[in-house]
Amino acid sequence: MPPSAAASSSSSSSPPPLEEITHLLPLLLLSCLTVKSFHGRWHHLRPKLLRLSSSLSTISTAPQNPLLHHHLLPSLLLTLRSLTSLSDCHLPSPPPSKLLTQSDLDLLLKSGLLSISNAIVLPQPGPASSKDDLAFFVKDLFARLRIAGPDFKKDSLDRLLELLHQDDKNSVAVSRDGDVACLVHLLDCGNHSLVRERAAEAVAVLSAASESSRRTVFEEGALGPLLRMIESGSPAARERAVAAVEAITSDPENAWAVSAYGGVGALVGACGTGSMPAARAHAAGALANIACFDDARRAMAEEEEGGGGAAAVGALVELLGSGTAAARANAARCLGILASARGTAFRDVILVCGGLRRLLELLREAADPETTEHALRAIHSLSASPRAARTLSSSSPAFLLHVAELVKNGNQGCQRVSASLIGNLSLADETKRAMSGCMPFLVKMLELAQKSVQAQEASARALVSLLSVKANRRDFVRDEKSLSRVVQMLDPKNECGVCKSFPILVVIALTTGGSGGGCRKRLAAAGASQHLQRLVDLDVAGAKKALQRIMGNPIKNIFVRKLERVNHIIT
Structure with missing residues (x-):
């Protein structure tokens, strides 16, 4: 209810709302029997007025509740006055706004705030509360959100947020028993700024809590108001709104809609230095969520053109150097997705903006596996550019040794991307020699990557690259465990x-180059020849070549064996 209406209804020149309501109700009950227009609606309205009359009879003994006496009763009085005006109307079609009277009364009665038991603020349900108690509390909260003024809306939203933060399971009750559409309506710019902020936070918590509550929020149309809030809201409101958008877009089924709403530019703007640190992190996360969609990438490219060639990418690269830990991780994830897209446009822009250097710094400084993987994937995606590949191949040994270390001790994602980088880059022999310690781990990767052909290929190519160095081949065949694993495979x-x-x-x-003799002997002794012969019979590609490499030149082999025999006799 507008404050002016509340003030006029409670002014000293007018009787108290309860007194006037008590006076109007008997008149309206009589009108229900005599009115001519919309007789059926009045027939259904009369029981509601009777229930209302019964509830009001207990108000004098009820506890003093500010929501009841300062908001609900004045609002109810305005509704009854409208109803009185409608009962005096003899036109065939009364004004459309009057048709809302019945639903207004429904809301007032269903809220339960007119009964003695609910005239006070309900206690917050505890973790052990029953499902019915929780549902009743949620319905009461949303009744207050629908009919109360700004102050009570803020209080109700605070209690709702307390409930949501208490337990993720409560989000299910809120999305099931509450009115999420009402919550979304509170995001509109016509509401008080603090109400909008709290509503955005509640939407963000709901969206992050579960897939079902996230789907409910999206289906109730929250994305559009949230994107508008990012563009025009207060700094605090923008932070909460962009957090909600990141949570909503974590589902690909929802993420596509951001570009449909024209919201890519708002997210790019929220990444800038004018936003709060947390908002920048959430905006980068939301951009990463939508970057896999062609429409979103096109919109980012258009932002590039409108921002002097580097609006979106420039903001993300800037975050790599100056953002929070979460912002840096999200920026790296988004840049990696953009760099892996078809074409070279985004890769070129990232390189021009200094993205590769910033990513290398982030990889060196990352304190958690997730950030490390995001940075490494982005570097790997950029390595598809010849310019970036040359830079990485000739970069400091520290980076390449770090990559080898990630093969040994990184998580599964880091191991695969690191192996792929080793196989793709043109590394110097000295560098390959320094990285040889990761070869046993590459063999283990090859053996364990049963369901991923890409992972098998990455580890095999990395091994082939490192084994191009003679000393590495010699070390490999001396490692009986690694050699045995390869032969068993x-x-x-x-x-x-x-x-x-x-x-x-x-x-x-292993059988290439000058060290082939010793490697061939060890492979043959381990049983590789027999396995390869069976693979040749099965016509497996490459098996014949590998077998020939192990067996060597037959004539040369006879000569070598005779020479060894002579040397043995002489000694």
């Missing part, structure tokens, strides 16, 4: 899930 009877072509590539790499 060749066995046709071993259904380990590893594509046979990958261990074959490793065998070919």
Whole structure:
């Protein structure tokens, strides 16, 4: 109810609201029997007025509740006055706004605030509260949100946020028993700024709590008002709104709608230095959520053109150097997705903006596995650019040794991306020699990556690259465990899930170059020849070449064996 209406209804020149309501109700009950227009509606309205009359009879003994006496009763009085005006109207079609009277009374009665038991503020349900108690509390909160003034709306939203923060399971009750559409309506710019902020926070918590509550928020149309709030709200409101958008767009089924609402520019703007640190982090996360969609990338490209060539990417690269830990991780994730897109446009812009250097710094400084993986994936995506690949191949040994260390001790994602980088880059022999310590881990990756052909290929290519160095081949065959694993993977009877072509590539790499003799002997002694012969019979690609490499030149082998025999006799 507008404050002016409340003031006029409670002014000293007018009787108290309860007194006037008590006077109007008997007149309205009589009108229900005599009115001519919309007789059916009046017939349904009469029981509601009777219930209202019964509830009001207990008000004099009820506790003094500010919501009841300062908001609900004045609002009820305005509704009854409208109803009185409607009962005096004899036109065939009364004014459209009057048709809301019945639903207004429904709301007032259903809220339960007119009964003695609910005339006071309900206690916050505890963790052990029953489902019915929780549902009743939620319905009461939303009744207050629908009919109370700004101050009571803020109080009710605070209690709602307390409930949501108490337990993620409460979000299910709120989305099921509450009125999420009412919550979304509070995001509109016509509401008090503090009400909008708290409503945005509640929407953000709901969206992050569960898939079902997130879907409810999206289906009730929250995304549009939230994006508008990001563009025009207060700094605090923008932070809460962009957090909600990040949570909503975490589901791909929702993320596509941001570009449909024209909200990409708002998110790009929220990444800038004018926003609060937390808002920048959430905005980068939301951009990462939508970056896989062509429409969103096109919108970002348009932002590029409108921002001097580097609006979106420039803001993300800036975050890599000056944002919070969460902002840096989200910016790296988004840049990695953009760099992996078809075409070279985003990769070129990222490189021009200094993104590769910032990503290398982030990789070096990252304190958690998730940030490390995001930075590494972005670097890997950029390595598709020849310019970036040259820079990475000739970069400081510290970076490349870090990559080798991630093969050994990183999480599964970091191991795969690191292996892929080793296989893709043109590294110097000295660098490969320094990275040789990760070879046993690459063999283990190859053996365990049963369900991922991409991971098998990455580890095999990395091994082939490192085994191009003679000293690395010598070390590899001396490692009986690694050699045995490769040979076992060749066995046709071993259904380990590893594509046979990958261990074959490793065998070919081991038997290349000047150290081939010693490697061939060790491979043959480990049983590789027998397995390869069976693979040749099965017509597996590469098996014949690998077998020939192990067996060597037959004539040369006879000569070598005779020479060894002579040397043995002489000694």
